[in-house]
Amino acid sequence: MRKVPRWAAVLLAIGAGAVLLVAWLLRKPSLEVKVARAEAGPVEEIVANTRAGTVKAHRRAKLSPQIPGVVTALPHRKGSRVAAGELLLQIEDSVQRAALNLAEDQVRTAEARTREACLAADLAEKELARGLALSRDGVLSPQALDALQSARDRAIATCQALRAALEEARSQVRLARAQLALTQLRAPFAGIVAECSGEVGEWITPSPTGIPIPAVLDLFDPATLYVSAPIDEVDSQRVKAGMPVRIAVDSHPGQKLAGRLDRVAPYVLDVQEQNRTVEVEVSPLDPWSAQGFLPGTSSDVEVIVARRDGVLRIPTAAIAEGGKVLVLEGGRLAERTVKTGLRNWQFTEVLSGLAAGDQVVTVRDSTAIRAGARAHAQAQDQDQRREGP
Numbered sequence: 047m048r049k050v051p052r053w054a055a056v057l058l059a060i061g062a063g064a065v066l067l068v069a070w071l072l073r074k075p076s077l078e079v080k081v082a083r084a085e086a087g088p089v090e091e092i093v094a095n096t097r098a099g100t101v102k103a104h105r106r107a108k109l110s111p112q113i114p115g116v117v118t119a120l121p122h123r124k125g126s127r128v129a130a131g132e133l134l135l136q137i138e139d140s141v142q143r144a145a146l147n148l149a150e151d152q153v154r155t156a157e158a159r160t161r162e163a164c165l166a167a168d169l170a171e172k173e174l175a176r177g178l179a180l181s182r183d184g185v186l187s188p189q190a191l192d193a194l195q196s197a198r199d200r201a202i203a204t205c206q207a208l209r210a211a212l213e214e215a216r217s218q219v220r221l222a223r224a225q226l227a228l229t230q231l232r233a234p235f236a237g238i239v240a241e242c243s244g245e246v247g248e249w250i251t252p253s254p255t256g257i258p259i260p261a262v263l264d265l266f267d268p269a270t271l272y273v274s275a276p277i278d279e280v281d282s283q284r285v286k287a288g289m290p291v292r293i294a295v296d297s298h299p300g301q302k303l304a305g306r307l308d309r310v311a312p313y314v315l316d317v318q319e320q321n322r323t324v325e326v327e328v329s330p331l332d333p334w335s336a337q338g339f340l341p342g343t344s345s346d347v348e349v350i351v352a353r354r355d356g357v358l359r360i361p362t363a364a365i366a367e368g369g370k371v372l373v374l375e376g377g378r379l380a381e382r383t384v385k386t387g388l389r390n391w392q393f394t395e396v397l398s399g400l401a402a403g404d405q406v407v408t409v410r411d412s413t414a415i416r417a418g419a420r421a422h423a424q425a426q427d428q429d430q431r432r433e434g435p
Contacts, residue, residue, distance in 0.1 A: 081423045089390070091350070091390060092391075093285055094346065096276050103271050104270035109135075117245065117250055121134065128238075155215075173198070234265070273347055287308060287309060289350060289351065290307075291348060296345065303330045304332075305328045306328065311325040359393045361392065371407070
């Protein structure tokens with residue numbers, strides 16, 4: 047057997063190395079993909095509002111005085127907390143006080159006249175009794191007895207008439223007091239003054255029938271806040287009163303309150319150029335947790351239709367049409383079909399097709415990301431943060 051020259055062996059080795067180098071250089075690079083691990087956690091089925099909802103108050107009153115007049119006092123301004131019955135606005139009341147004083151004077155006069163007339167009636171009764179005794183003895187004539195009886199009857203009638211006049215005078219006092227009370231605007235319930243459009247010295251005119259005039263004061267009870275929000279008509283049969291909800295208000299970013307679904311409107315809103323929706327009303331479980339919310343603020347609600355804890359879940363973005371997912375295993379991508387359960391915009395429950403710890407691709411932003419492709423996980427995704435539903 048002929049011995050291969052050393053120089054030939056060297057050439058063969060160099061040639062083989064060159065072929066391997068070219069093959070390595072021509073191979074497709076490994077794709078960097080975003081992945082998330084299948085893991086146990088809670089999954090919720092959620093119905094959310096289609097457009098922004100609005101914070102409202104069940105107890106909210108637009109207040110104005112019932113009579114016109116000049117404002118003489120505004121003890122509370124916008125943002126003030128007031129107790130039920132506390133004075134909010136005072137109108138100049140000199141005329142009403144004068145009318146009350148006059149009515150009280152008339153009562154005192156009527157009381158004096160009534161006492162005088164009723165004393166006269168008592169005296170006439172006594173004189174009639176003496177006349178009857180004298181008549182039985184034959185001393186007093188029948189004509190004189192008739193005169194005594196007539197005098198007694200007139201005196202009693204006068205006493206009764208003046209007593210009625212006294213009651214009328216007392217009614218005038220009650221009327222004057224009621225008219226005086228109209229010069230004061232008091233809080234119908236405890237709450238916060240949301241708006242105050244008047245000023246001391248201004249003339250206030252109540253709104254005539256059929257002519258809307260802006261109220262002077264706007265009062266609301268912060269313990270009765272709720273959110274009214276529209277949901278799509280297709281979800282109206284899935285939500286029921288009593289379901290748990292989460293409430294988010296734009297003025298408090300990052301804060302979500304636990305709440306309860308109180309009411310689902312029994313009709314669909316058909317507004318031109320808008321999707322047909324059903325209004326729902328939700329309220330926080332702890333009314334005092336919503337103290338910083340203001341009526342009129344935009345809000346979002348999530349109605350929790352169903353929830354399962356400790357189930358296998360993956361990000362919803364990882365699932366393609368037909369329940370297809372890409373799994374990173376052994377440096378390559380493999381396609382699997384999963385059976386899903388509850389889902390929301392963030393997580394989906396996996397009933398079969400994956401095991402805990404499997405890495406699924408969450409972003410398919412390139413046609414190169416497909417089954418069979420060589421790939422590796424992005425470094426920041428390998429230490430995936432576990433987030434709630």
